[in-house]
Amino acid sequence: MTLPGRPVDWIVGGVVLTLVLIYPLGGIGWPLYLFIMPLAMTAATVLAYQEAARARAAGLSARREQSPSHPPQE
Amino acid sequence: MFGKAQEQPLDSPMTRYAGPGVRPLTRVLIGPPGLPLISVTTLAGLLLLYGASAPGGYFMTSIFGGLLAMGVAMVWAPRLLVGLVRADGRPGLRRHWARWVAIPLLGTVTAVLLTFDTSYAVRFALSEKSMEAIARELVAGGKTSADPGWAGLFQVSSVERQGGAVTFVLEDTGFLARYGLTWSPDRKPGVDSDASYRHFTGPWYEWMERF
Structure with a gap:
């Protein structure tokens, strides 16, 4: 599953959406407030794992290219 | 390579399960609960206990403690859930299980103390x-x-x-x-x-x- 955006976008988006919805929905919106931030945090964490996996893979391939069996090309 | 890494102090970036070139927020999200989250959990527990340490309670202190506790739960639970579901998240959970357990443990201790009005009884x-x-x-x-x-x-x-x-x-x-x-x-x-x-x-x- 690929999610759009960066982790920070989801967290900031969750906070902003919660604060924006507090005004029109007032007290009756509390079940919604309780769902927005956990969902945003879940999406941000999934994106963070994907970003870390990409960084690990990139680091691994860079090390392979620098190893003696794969000398860097000029 | 990760298994032989030296033990680092609590909340050190080196204890995060990530390679180099990863943003700080990403490291935090895929890492175990650090000193800030554990400190906020402790603060929330103390505020809730103080809020219940008198007849009628301290309303604003209890509200603030409750909101902090809710915030901690919203940060901790999704990270644990995603870590459990993902294969590359489970090794980090196993390695730092004590830090993951610290948050619900503090919550449980607070809930038990609140149930038995311990802070009120001790203060009185x-x-x-x-x-x-x-x-x-x-x-x-x-x-x-x-x-x-x-x-x-x-x-x-x-x-x-x-x-x-x-x-x-x-x-x-x-x-x-x-x-x-x-x-x-x-x-x-x-x-x-x-x-x-x-x-x-x-x-x-x-x-x-x-x-």
Whole structure:
């Protein structure tokens, strides 16, 4: 599953959406407030794992290219 | 390579399960709960315990503690869930299980202490002698220095005498009512007053008056 955006976008988006919805929905919106931030945090964490996996893979391939069996090309 | 890494201090970036070139927020999200989250959890627990340490409770302190606790849950639970679901998340959970467990453990300890009113009982036990001394002095016709001020560990807004009973009105307690503690060794107080009384322990009663 690929999610759009960066982790920070989801967290900031969750906070902003919660604060924006507090005004029109007032007290009756509390079940919604309780769902927005956990969902945003879940999406941000999934994106963070994907970003870390990409960084690990990139680091691994860079090390392979620098190893003696794969000398860097000029 | 990760298994042979040296143990790093709590919340060190080196303990995060990520390679180089990863943003700090990403490291935090895929790492175990660090010192900030554990500290905020402790603070939330302390605020909730303090909020419940008097009859009627401290409303704003309890609200703030509750919001902090909710925030901690919203940060901790999704990270744990995603870490459990993903294959590359489980090794980090196993390695730092103590830090993951610390948050719900603190929550459980707080909930148990709140269920048994432990903070209230301890605060009262530590304050009872001082409060009784003030009450006896007032009934004997003496003046008291606790009006307003402190009686034991409780901050009082006023000390009122009704016959042989003395009521300590507690500062900032309750929401739409005033709360306090009444010392009445002879009889149940309040038969001729608008306030309500509930027996607490020995000669002590919880006093409540609606605004």
